Amino acid sequence: MPRSGAEARRRLQQAALELYQERGFDQTTAAEIAARAGVNERTFFRHFPDKREVLFDGEADLRAALMRAVAEAPEGLEPFEILLYAFRKSARNLENNRPFSEPRWKIIAVTPALRERELAKHAWLTDAVAKALRLRGAGDGLASLAARTGWATYQHAVQAWIDDPTQSLDAHLLRAFDDLRALSTTILSGQTQAES
Structure with a gap:
């Protein structure tokens, strides 16, 4: 007992x-x-x-940790750099709990009721991140877009880490955010060429 x-x-x-x-x-x-x-x-x-x-224990703690990390990020960073800073800090806990995290993700992936609950959790956490960005002075639209895009990038990195545990979650996060920057640059470059 x-x-x-x-x-x-x-x-x-x-x-x-x-x-x-x-x-x-x-x-x-x-x-x-x-x-x-x-x-x-x-x-x-x-x-x-x-x-x-x-399987969803600790949501409130994660929300508080993300909001605190966004608030504590160094001054002068753009919203994506703030989010990368916050996600890297919060990812340490996930990485330390890999024996629970990995099977948890696999169970959620094959269970519709759990996927629905996971989506609700993601929306709640995304809203929290957007709020934290607004508290740092980001406008409503930018904060919302950055939070949604940043959260999707974070989830992409976590899935890559689950699929490929030979590299740290931090390495997957850095790569995912680098890929997002490259994608954004490609889109902007293509748009500039089209306008010429």
Whole structure:
């Protein structure tokens, strides 16, 4: 029996991850997760409102960390550089939790209900990043565009890291943002030529 709330929460998360991999999300119940973790079902529901949320724990912490990192980014950076700074800081936690992060992403990828929940999480986090950029003085339109594009680039980097763990998440982030800059430059260059 876990001795602390944090230990029970961690065991519930691990049990859920194992069961979702073995049986699939839809075939696993909260009671089965609780039993695997060595706690009762009431304990499960004290920690998580439903079996989806086991995989989405820490959202509020991530949101706060991203907003703080955007606020703390050095002065004089453009919005994309601010976002790269913030994502690199927050990615450390994801990288440190790879044994949980990687299977979590794979389970979400094959489960429609979880993909829907993941999209809602992404929208909430994107809004937070846009708000943080606005607090730094970016206009509404620019903050929204930068947050959406930056978040998509971050997600692209995380997927690349899951697919290719031989390089760090930081290396994948740097490459993804470099690719985005190159793409933007190509578009602007092509537009300038077309106007000539």
